[in-house]
Amino acid sequence: MTGNGEGTLTRKDFASDREVRWCPGCGDYAILATVQGLLPDLGARPESTVFVSGIGCSSRFPYYMDTYGIHSIHGRAPAIATGLAITRPDLDVWVVTGDGDALSIGGNHLVHALRRNVDITILMFNNEIYGLTKGQYSPTSPLGIVKKSTPMGSIDRPVNPVALALGAEATFVARSIDTDRQHLTEVLTAAHRHRGASFVEIYQNCNVFNDGAFAALKDRDTKAHNQIRLTAGQPITFGPDGEHAVVARGDGSMKIVPRTDAGERVVVHDPHKREPTTAFALARLAHNPTGPTPIGVFRDVEAPVYDELLREQLDAARERQGPGELRALLEGGNVWDVIG
Amino acid sequence: MTETAARHRVQLSNAVIRFAGDSGDGMQLTGDRFTTQSALAGNDLATLPDFPAEIRAPAGTLAGVSSFQLHFSDKDIHTPGDRPDVLVAMNPAALLKHLEALKPGGTLIVNADAFEKRNLAKAGYDTNPLEDGSVTDYQVHEVALTDLTLRALQGQVEAGELNKKEAERCKNMFALGLVSWMFHRPLDDTETWLTTKFAKRPELARANVAALHAGRNYGETTEAFTFTYEVKAAKLTPGRYRNITGNQALAYGLVAASVRSGLPLFYGSYPITPASDILHELSRQKHFGVSTFQAEDEIAAIGSVIGAAFGGALAVTASSGPGIALKSEAMGLALATELPLVVVDVQRGGPSTGLPTKTEQSDLLQVLYGRNGEAPMPVVAATSPADCFDAAIEACRIALTYRTPVVLLSDGYLANSAEPWRLPEVDDLPDLRVEFTTEPNGEDGTFLPYLRDPDTLARPWAVPGTPGLQHRIGGLEKEDVTGHISYEADNHQRMTDLRAAKVAKVADALPPTPVEDPDGAARVLVVGWGSTDGPLRAACHELRGRGRAVARIHLRHLAPLPRDLDELLRRYDRVVCAENNSGQLAMLLRARTLVDVQPYTRVTGQPFSSAELMEAITTLGFGTGQAATTATTDNGEVGR
Numbered sequence: 001m002t003g004n005g006e007g008t009l010t011r012k013d014f015a016s017d018r019e020v021r022w023c024p025g026c027g028d029y030a031i032l033a034t035v036q037g038l039l040p041d042l043g044a045r046p047e048s049t050v051f052v053s054g055i056g057c058s059s060r061f062p063y064y065m066d067t068y069g070i071h072s073i074h075g076r077a078p079a080i081a082t083g084l085a086i087t088r089p090d091l092d093v094w095v096v097t098g099d100g101d102a103l104s105i106g107g108n109h110l111v112h113a114l115r116r117n118v119d120i121t122i123l124m125f126n127n128e129i130y131g132l133t134k135g136q137y138s139p140t141s142p143l144g145i146v147k148k149s150t151p152m153g154s155i156d157r158p159v160n161p162v163a164l165a166l167g168a169e170a171t172f173v174a175r176s177i178d179t180d181r182q183h184l185t186e187v188l189t190a191a192h193r194h195r196g197a198s199f200v201e202i203y204q205n206c207n208v209f210n211d212g213a214f215a216a217l218k219d220r221d222t223k224a225h226n227q228i229r230l231t232a233g234q235p236i237t238f239g240p241d242g243e244h245a246v247v248a249r250g251d252g253s254m255k256i257v258p259r260t261d262a263g264e265r266v267v268v269h270d271p272h273k274r275e276p277t278t279a280f281a282l283a284r285l286a287h288n289p290t291g292p293t294p295i296g297v298f299r300d301v302e303a304p305v306y307d308e309l310l311r312e313q314l315d316a317a318r319e320r321q322g323p324g325e326l327r328a329l330l331e332g333g334n335v336w337d338v339i340g
Numbered sequence: 341m342t343e344t345a346a347r348h349r350v351q352l353s354n355a356v357i358r359f360a361g362d363s364g365d366g367m368q369l370t371g372d373r374f375t376t377q378s379a380l381a382g383n384d385l386a387t388l389p390d391f392p393a394e395i396r397a398p399a400g401t402l403a404g405v406s407s408f409q410l411h412f413s414d415k416d417i418h419t420p421g422d423r424p425d426v427l428v429a430m431n432p433a434a435l436l437k438h439l440e441a442l443k444p445g446g447t448l449i450v451n452a453d454a455f456e457k458r459n460l461a462k463a464g465y466d467t468n469p470l471e472d473g474s475v476t477d478y479q480v481h482e483v484a485l486t487d488l489t490l491r492a493l494q495g496q497v498e499a500g501e502l503n504k505k506e507a508e509r510c511k512n513m514f515a516l517g518l519v520s521w522m523f524h525r526p527l528d529d530t531e532t533w534l535t536t537k538f539a540k541r542p543e544l545a546r547a548n549v550a551a552l553h554a555g556r557n558y559g560e561t562t563e564a565f566t567f568t569y570e571v572k573a574a575k576l577t578p579g580r581y582r583n584i585t586g587n588q589a590l591a592y593g594l595v596a597a598s599v600r601s602g603l604p605l606f607y608g609s610y611p612i613t614p615a616s617d618i619l620h621e622l623s624r625q626k627h628f629g630v631s632t633f634q635a636e637d638e639i640a641a642i643g644s645v646i647g648a649a650f651g652g653a654l655a656v657t658a659s660s661g662p663g664i665a666l667k668s669e670a671m672g673l674a675l676a677t678e679l680p681l682v683v684v685d686v687q688r689g690g691p692s693t694g695l696p697t698k699t700e701q702s703d704l705l706q707v708l709y710g711r712n713g714e715a716p717m718p719v720v721a722a723t724s725p726a727d728c729f730d731a732a733i734e735a736c737r738i739a740l741t742y743r744t745p746v747v748l749l750s751d752g753y754l755a756n757s758a759e760p761w762r763l764p765e766v767d768d769l770p771d772l773r774v775e776f777t778t779e780p781n782g783e784d785g786t787f788l789p790y791l792r793d794p795d796t797l798a799r800p801w802a803v804p805g806t807p808g809l810q811h812r813i814g815g816l817e818k819e820d821v822t823g824h825i826s827y828e829a830d831n832h833q834r835m836t837d838l839r840a841a842k843v844a845k846v847a848d849a850l851p852p853t854p855v856e857d858p859d860g861a862a863r864v865l866v867v868g869w870g871s872t873d874g875p876l877r878a879a880c881h882e883l884r885g886r887g888r889a890v891a892r893i894h895l896r897h898l899a900p901l902p903r904d905l906d907e908l909l910r911r912y913d914r915v916v917c918a919e920n921n922s923g924q925l926a927m928l929l930r931a932r933t934l935v936d937v938q939p940y941t942r943v944t945g946q947p948f949s950s951a952e953l954m955e956a957i958t959t960l961g962f963g964t965g966q967a968a969t970t971a972t973t974d975n976g977e978v979g980r
Contacts, residue, residue: 016812018824047807052647062812063825068804070650071814072643073673079640083647083655084804086631087606091651091804109643112636310631317626324628326599326766330592333582334529335763336380340578 011036013046016066022057023131027178027204031125032064034184042192049092052081054101056132058125058204061096075106078113081120086307092192095122100130103139103159110199114170116306117196123188124201125178126161128288129210142288147209162283162298165199166276172198173279174297177217178205183229183295190297196305203289217289228285230296235266236282238292246285254281256292271300349524350569354413356421357519359512360438361430361451362399363392363406366512371408372758373516373533377525379583379760382573383412386874388420388947389756393613393696400454400462405437414572418724418874420757422949426522428515430454430485433463439475448478449518451511453486481564489514492554493547501543510551517555524570527552579762586725586754587614589761590684591621593732594656595628600733601740601772603654608633608644613696614755615658615686638666642683646670649679650813652776652803654736658684660752661703662693665710671745672711675839677813678790678799680739680746682732683707687751689945698945699752701870702921707747708899708928714836716843718742719899721749723873726761728754731896733770738846740774743798749898751920753947754871777802777809787811789823797842847900853908857891858884864961865912867937869895869925872918872948879953890957898925901932909935916940916960918953 014036022028039049049067053059055074062069068091072080077095085093095113102110102124113120129147130136136149140161144153165173172194176187184202191198203214216226224240236246237259245262246254254267271279279298286293318324357374361367368389378385388409397404411421426447429435431454442448455470469475470482486508490497493507513534520527531549538545559565584592598605607622607630609615623632631653635641642657649655659667664685674681687703689695707719718738722731728750735748777800782788789811790799802809811823819826820834856877868876873894880892893908895901909915909929917926918940926939940956942948959965 016810045807046810048805050650050804062814065812066810068650068810069812069814070647070677071812071816072646073669073815076639076643076670079635079643080647080650082640083606083608083633083644083649084651085647086633086644087604087648087653088651088804108636109640112640310633314626314629314631318629321627324595324599324625324630326596329595329625329628330763330766331580331582334376334380335580335582336382337580338382338573338576338578338762 009040009046011040014039014044014049014066016064018063020064021060023208025207026057027127027206028058028061028125030178030181031123031184031202031204032061034181035188036065038185038188042189044092048090049094050084051094051096052077052084053096054098054106056098056101056130057206058096058098059101075101075104076109077101078106078109078120078122082113082116082118085118085120086310089119089307089311093120095120097122097124099124099126099128099138099140099161103161103164111164111168114165114168114197114199117171117303118306119196119308121191121198122200124161124199125204126201127204127206127210128213129206131206131209135209142290158288160283160287161201163280166280166283166299169276170199170299171196171301171303172297173299174199175201175203175295177203177214177295179218187297190300194300196303214289216291217293217295226289226292228292228294230269230271230282230294230298232269232271232297235268236294237266244292246282248281252277252281254285256285271297274301347565348567350567352569352571353415354411354417355426355523355569355571356409356411356424357426357428358407358409358424358438358441359428359515360405360407360434361428361512362433363394363397363404364399365406365430366509367406367408367430370512370516371410373530374519374525375410375758376533376583377520377527377529378410378412379581380529381525382576383571384415384417384574384576384760385410385412385583385758386417386420387411387758388753390946391697398462400431400433400459402433402437402463405434407434407438412571414574416574416576418877419950420947422951426519428519430511430515431463432460432465432469435469436463436465439469442478444477446478447481448475449481449483449515451485451515452482453484483518483558485511485514488554488558489551492550496543496547496550502547506544507547510547513548513551514555514558517552517557518559521556521559522565522568524568527556576760577762581760581762583758584726584729584761585617585756585758586722586728586750587617587686587756588621589726590722590728590732590748590750591618591625593729594622594654594682594736595625595630596729596766596769597733597736597772598628598630598654600769601654601736601774603652603774605630606633606645606648606653606655607631607657608635608641608648608655609658610635610638610641610663612638612660612663614688614752615660615663615684617755618658618684618686638663639670642667642670642674645681646674646677646679649674649681650677650804652801654740655679655681656684657681658686660686660688660696661690661706664703664706668711671717672713672715673815674745675711675715675717676815676818678743680743680801682735682739682746682748684748684750686755687749689752689943695945697752699871699947700920700943700945701749701751701872702924702943703749704898704921704924707749714840716840717745717747717899718843718846718897719747719749720896721870721898722754723870723894723896725754725757725759727873729761729764733772734896737770737772740772741798742796742842742846743801744842749870751871774801776806778806780808788821789813790818791821792838792842797838797845844900847897847903850897850902853893853895853902853904855891855893855908856880859889862889862891863913864888864890864957865909865915866890866892866957866961867895867909867915867917867925867929868892868919869898870919872920875948875950875953876918878950879957882950883954883957888958888962890961895925901928905929906933909933909937914938914961916957918948918956920948
């Protein structure tokens with residue numbers, strides 16, 4: 001695919017002239033490269049693309065894109081992106097955020113952007129740590145983690161970002177991994193195609209403060225055992241030889257059983273199911289990526305899009321009342337004349 | 341309306357009426373209707389609604405008392421009046437709370453039915469004030485409002501159209517009918533209004549109209565009322581008028597700014613008293629292309645507005661003090677990114693949740709300085725309900741011209757009170773058209789997002805979707821001209837200076853400060869800002885009538901302050917600054933000019949009365965407590 005036919009853009013057309021300043025080895029580089037490489041294939045135009053971010057390492061992302069962008073304040077990127085998306089339907093609005101930015105200080109805005117179904121694409125880089133403030137535990141850090149602010153271990157129960165997004169009834173929810181370029185490209189392509197709010201959790205390695213948090217999913221010898229790849233229409237099985245399968249329990253939750261025991265009970269993945277219940281049960285399979293963890297698109301359903309509904313109301317009002325006449329507005333209600 | 345010959349029809353220049361009752365008695369609505377009737381009769385007027393913050397305080401208690409005061413006149417007036425000539429008290433609590441304000445000899449209409457043991461006890465009366473001599477100084481009319489209303493609606497109740505409770509609720513219309521009769525006000529408009537309001541329940545419309553008529557007929561037939569009163573139409577500047585509240589005028593001003601700038605209005609806000617009515621009003625203006633967004637919180641509200649401004653909309657958010665506090669970090673972002681947006685602060689009493697339904701001017705220092713870092717922002721204040729229209733346009737003008745967030749200050753009093761508004765000619769409104777930058781401005785074809793216009797120091801407004809001008813903005817310090825991130829020491833100093841200079845530039849384009857000093861002989865200057873304009877104007881006018889030469893200025897722009905202010909303040913022997921806070925502007929004026937400004941301050945949740953201001957100006961400005969030698973007044977604004 002070569003864009004929109006107006007000449008072929010390449011990843012260079014989306015890279016700004018700014019020096020990228022993440023720590024050497026940071027997972028953010030891989031995500032940046034993937035996004036820059038992906039946008040030409042999506043038919044994106046640099047001038048019609050906007051990246052909005054909050055605060056944190058990931059939130060420096062807009063500076064490295066040769067698109068429009070706002071590096072804003074901590075946690076508020078979804079709100080800023082909402083105002084932009086509402087007023088400018090012609091733009092492609094992306095939010096780049098981290099686990100601290102999106103789930104701690106910005107949890108409120110994330111939930112509301114998702115439940116409103118504003119047409120934005122949210123990329124949440126999850127490294128389970130606060131990198132910019134040098135290594136405190138984050139809302140996704142596992143219970144008991146020992147970090148600078150938790151010398152005796154964290155007693156915060158971590159949030160499951162995919163489950164949270166599904167709880168907000170987000171219409172598109174997915175998870176991918178920074179270094180798995182092909183998978184990330186597929187997921188982001190689907191997220192971009194989706195009308196309404198898309199939420200993509202990207203496991204991202206912070207090699208300085210939380211190195212190897214996702215090793216179980218990424219290491220050559222363990223990843224086949226631990227990546228549960230979700231493919232629409234396919235039974236959910238995994239393992240080097242497909243020896244594990246996901247089946248539903250009687251109470252609606254899910255569990256992993258040997259493929260040989262599963263028989264016909266293997267769950268067939270359907271991200272287009274209206275009810276988010278199955279997707280939620282899948283999300284609950286892994287609360288931290290130290291064991292088998294689903295990656296891929298959990299949910300992808302069509303639903304009314306907030307900004308489209310708003311514009312429909314504006315159009316309907318114009319149709320009903322005609323275009324606004326200022327004089328008529330001012331004269332509304334009871335008026336009287338004073339003659340000189 | 342017919343006139344009973346035996347009665348005296350008294351011509352008054354003006355009158356002040358206060359309706360007071362339980363918050364379930366419909367006093368705000370009654371006051372609103374009487375206001376409209378007076379406006380249609382051509383009076384100049386000013387209103388003061390006052391209601392509890394509780395949605396429904398316990399019925400019959402002091403906490404539940406709601407009141408509405410209306411001052412109407414055959415002359416130009418500036419305040420809702422200090423003390424009422426007529427008090428309508430629907431229950432003992434309302435009487436206890438408001439009797440003190442009633443002018444000696446004033447007319448007191450009470451709902452006699454409500455003065456029974458239980459209600460008296462709830463209000464805290466040991467004895468019945470109607471019987472124990474408490475009200476002997478007044479012309480008291482004990483009217484069985486409840487009973488008379490029930491009797492008027494007996495037919496409808498018997499026919500099963502209404503229950504007794506619904507019938508009883510119409511007693512406010514009975515009271516309105518009676519007072520309307522006293523002041524020769526036609527009822528047609530209220531009848532039409534009731535019919536529309538209760539279009540879905542015509543039986544309720546009939547009942548309310550019937551109660552209204554019963555009240556009028558009661559006045560006409562009973563012999564209790566010896567006098568009726570007439571206040572003729574005011575000689576106002578010719579033109580077309582309507583009655584308007586501050587919040588409504590402010591909303592209209594924003595729509596007008598949208599029309600005159602050609603930019604779609606985006607309004608993001610979170611409900612808060614007393615600013616919510618702006619959201620309600622704007623949400624009805626979708627045919628103007630107005631997008632309203634009810635955000636999840638105050639921070640999201642201003643965040644959405646920053647996004648909309650980046651996209652090229654006329655972006656506005658509004659709140660009250662507590663909400664402004666939450667918005668302050670984002671206001672800093674808007675300032676650093678130099679995007680045009682307007683932040684409306686409809687001030688209420690504070691701190692914290694404070695007095696949500698009362699008025700105060702105590703957010704001045706908050707909006708001037710309540711942000712981290714050196715964060716200057718233009719601040720504009722509205723002076724009257726109708727002026728909220730012009731002030732909104734002015735705030736938008738500054739934001740769009742200088743590419744900066746601007747604060748527009750209103751307050752609880754302006755928000756809810758009403759006055760006649762002479763409609764402006766649309767073509768006379770300021771031209772606010774802006775041009776987005778569409779071409780590179782760097783020598784080598786690059787785009788420099790912080791290259792400034794030398795006249796305004798505004799940076800280019802290049803909106804997403806414009807090819808070749810891609811750029812990134814944010815809260816980190818910007819390198820001058822390029823807008824790249826910069827932690828360089830000298831650059832931070834330069835950018836700080838530039839941002840301050842840009843805001844200071846707003847003052848360059850302002851006309852000289854108007855000074856109200858009719859004889860040019862004044863040695864005392866009174867300074868005010870915001871909603872105190874009316875009472876200060878009335879007080880100074882009255883003082884001049886009593887031989888006190890006093891000059892007055894009223895500030896529209898609180899930041900930057902007018903250039904001629906220093907010279908102006910030094911011109912007078914004495915400067916008095918009156919404000920509904922603990923002396924915030926006075927402190928600023930002292931710091932800036934080193935003039936020994938005398939503050940007069942009060943924070944009771946109520947606007948100033950002109951009488952207290954006369955007293956204060958006399959004491960602080962003339963060094964004597966003798967405000968007046970006589971108690972005669974031509975417009976009755978001073979009840980002494």
